[in-house]
Amino acid sequence: MSRVTAPRALALAALAGAWATASWFLWQSRVPGSLHLPRLDEQDYFSAAQLRASASFSRIELLFWVLGIVVQVVVLALYAWRGHRFMGESAAGPLGTGMLLGMLGFAILWLAQLPISVLDLWWQRRHDLVTLGYADYLFQGWFALGGEFAFLCLALAIVMGFAQLLGDHWWLPAAPIFIGLALLFAFVYPYLTPTHRLEDPQLRAAAQRFEKIEHVEHTPVVVQNMRDITSMPNAEAMGLGPSRRVVLWDTLVDGPFSNRQLEVVVAHELGHLSRDHIWKSLGWYALFAFPGAYLIARAARRRGGLARPEAVPLSLLVLVVLSLLASPVENVITRHMEAEADWMSLRTTQDPVAAKQLFRRFVPTTLSEPDPNTFEYLVRETHPTIMQRIAMADAYATSAAQSP
C-alpha cells in the first residue's frame, strides 16, 4: 500500500467502523435473543381454499411487481442513454435544465408503468381489496407525480447547487441536508394526514393503559378514513416528538376485528413509538444516505459530474438501481423493527390468543400469503410473515407460561 493511500485506507476503515457501530446500536431489540420461533405449518392454521386464494392473488401481484421493476430499469437505462437530448427543450441554465431532465425522467417512467399499475388496480379491484375507481386512480397518480416533481426539483437544486460549488464532493453537504429533510418530513407528515377521533371508548381506554405501560403517554390514537380507497386493514405509527401519533385506518376499526384484536394493533403501533422506530429509521436512512450519495456522485462523473444537466438521467438510473439493491437490506431492517413491535404488543397486552386471531384474519382480509417463497420474502416483505408472527405469539405464550 502506498503512502498516499494508507491514510485514506485508515480513514475508510474508521468510517466503516463508525458505520458498523452505529448500525449495531440501531439494531438493538427487546426481542430476546434466545427466543426460538417454531417452524409452523400454514395448513394447520388456514383452510386450503384460503391458501389457494392468497397464493393465486399473490402470484399475479408478484408478476406485476417484477414487470414494474423491469420496466423501471429499462426505461431509466434508455433515458440515461438518450435523455440528454431533451436539453434542447430548455431555455434555463444548467440547474433548471437538470430539473427539467429529472422531471421528464419521472414523467416517462410514470407513463411507461401506467399500464402495469392500471392492470394491478384491476387485479386488486377484482379481489375487492381496492375500491378506488380508475379515473380517481389516474388523477391521484397525476397529482402525486406533481408532488414528486416538486421534491425532485428541490433535491436536484440541492445536489446540483453543491456540485457547482464543490464538484464531485457535493455529497458531503448534500447528504446531511437530505437527512434533515427526511427528519422534517417525518415530523410534518402527521399534520398532513387527515384523521378524526377514535370513537370507541373501550379501545380509547385500552390505548391509554398501553401508553402508560410502554411509556409513551399522551400519544393520540386517531382514525383515518380509507374506505373510499381500499378495504384492506392497516395502522401506522408516525411523527416525532409532539407530532407523534397512532393512526388506525377505518377499514381496521370498522372491520371484522374484535376489540381484543384491535388492542393488539394499538399496542403494536405504540411499541414502534416506544422503541423509537421512526428515529431509528431516520438513523438507518442517514447510514445509507452518505454511501448512496457518494456512489451517485461517482457514477455521475462519467457525464462530467452532477453540476452538468446531462448527468441527471444517469443519476436517476443509479439512484433507482441502488434503491433496488438496498431493498432486501431495508426489508431485513423493517422486519426486525416490526418483530420488535409485535413483541412489545405481546408483552403489553399479554394476549397471545388475540394476537394469533388477528394475524390469522389478515390472510382473508389482505390476501397475503402466510408463508411466501424466499424470493418474495427477501425482496418484498417489510413485515415478518404471518406464520412468523403466529410463531412469535406461540413463543411468547410458552415463555409466559414458563415464567413464575
Next chain:
Amino acid sequence: MQEHREHPVRLVVEDNLRRNRLTVFLRLILAIPHLIWIILWTIAVIFAAIANWIATLVTGTPPAGIHRFMCRYIRYSVHLGAYIHLVANSYPGFVGEEGEYPVDVRLPGPEPQARWKTFFRLFLALPALLLSSALGGAGGPTYGGGSSRSGSRYSVGGSGFLTAAVAVLGWFASLVLGRMPKGLRDAGAYGIGYNAQGLAYLLLVTERYPNADPTELLEDVERPPQHVVHLIGDPEDLRRSRLTVFFRVLLAIPHLIWLVLWTVAAVVVGIISWFATLITGTPPASLHAFLSRFVRYSLHVNAFLYLAANPFPGFVGEPGSYPLDLALPGPERQNRWITAFRIVLAVPAWIVNVGLAFALVVAAIYTWFVALVRGVAPWGLRNLMAYALRYGAQLNAYLYLITDAYPHASPLEGAGEAQRPVDEEQ
C-alpha cells in the same frame, strides 16, 4: 404548410373613436328595441339554420336565399354588438345593411362545403364558441359564460368576458372623454370579429374555422404606437415538444413555487420602491432591476405554462433567454400623481386582464390538444395568448413601478402587419 388563405369573414372598422356622451350614457336603454328584435330574429335563425343544414348536407352548398338571410343576421349581430359594447358610436339599422355601419363585417357568398364538416358542424363549432364566450361579441347566440342549473347555456345577446370588460370601462371613459380609448375599442372589435367568424362557421356561411389571430382579424385597423413594455423574441417559435406539452402543468410546478416565493419578495420590494419613487420621482435602479427581472420571469413562466412558448424557462428572468421575451424600460422619471394612485389606477387594466385571462386559459387548453397531436401550436391561438400575456406583463410593469405607461389593451399594440402565411387557424 399550405398556402395561406385570407379568412373570408373579415371585420371592417371605420370608427373614429368619437362618442356622444348622451347616447353612451343611455346606451343599454337605447339598445332595448334591438335586443327584442334580435331575440325574434334568433328564433327565426334557429329554424333557418336547421333547414340550411339539411339543404347543405343534401346539395353540398347552402341555398342562396338562406345564406343571404344568415349573412344579414351575422352582420346585424356585429352592428349591435359594436353598438352595445361601445366599439361604435352610431345607432345601427335593424336589417344588417352591408357597408352602412362603421364596424361591419365582410362575408363570403355561398360556396360548396365538405359534407362531413357540415354534418358535425355543431360539435366542431363548440371550441370556437367557447373561445368566443371568453372574447366576446353580442347580439348573436353566445355560449354563455354564466351558469344555470343545467350548466352553461346558449344565450341571445350575451357578452364575452373581454367585450364586457371593454364595455364597462369604455362607458366610463367615453362619458368623461367623449371618445373611446383606442386600446379598448380595438379589444372590443377583436372580440366581436371573432364572434362573427364563430357565428359564420356555425351557421354554414363559411366552412373556414374561426381564426383567433388578432393581427389578421384587425388587419385593416391602424396600429397604435409601441408601448415601452412590449414583447420581443421569436414569434414563429411554434414547435412544441409533445412530451413536455403532455406534462406541462406538472413541469411548471417548480416554477410556480418559485414564482410564489418571488412574488412575496417582489411585493415587499415594490412597496419600498413605491415610497422611493414617490419621494425621488424615479425608482431606485437596483429595485427597478429586481422588479424587472420578476416581471420578465413571470412572463416566461406563464408563456411556458400556457403553451405560448416551448422551452423550459430559466429561474432568474434573464433578458433574451426565452423565445417569448419582454422589452422593459430602464428606471426613468415617473409622474408622482400616477405613482401615488398607482393601485387605484390599475383597477381598469386589471379588469381587462381578467377578461383576457379567461381567453388565455381557453386558448391554452385548445393548444394543449392540438400541440399534443401535431407537435405545433396553432398560430392564431399562439398570437391570442401572446396578446393576453403581453397585456398581463404591461399591467405587472405598471403595478411594480417599472414604468408609468398605462397598459395598452389593443391586440394590435406592438404588432406589425398581418404576419406570416400559415394554415393553422383558431
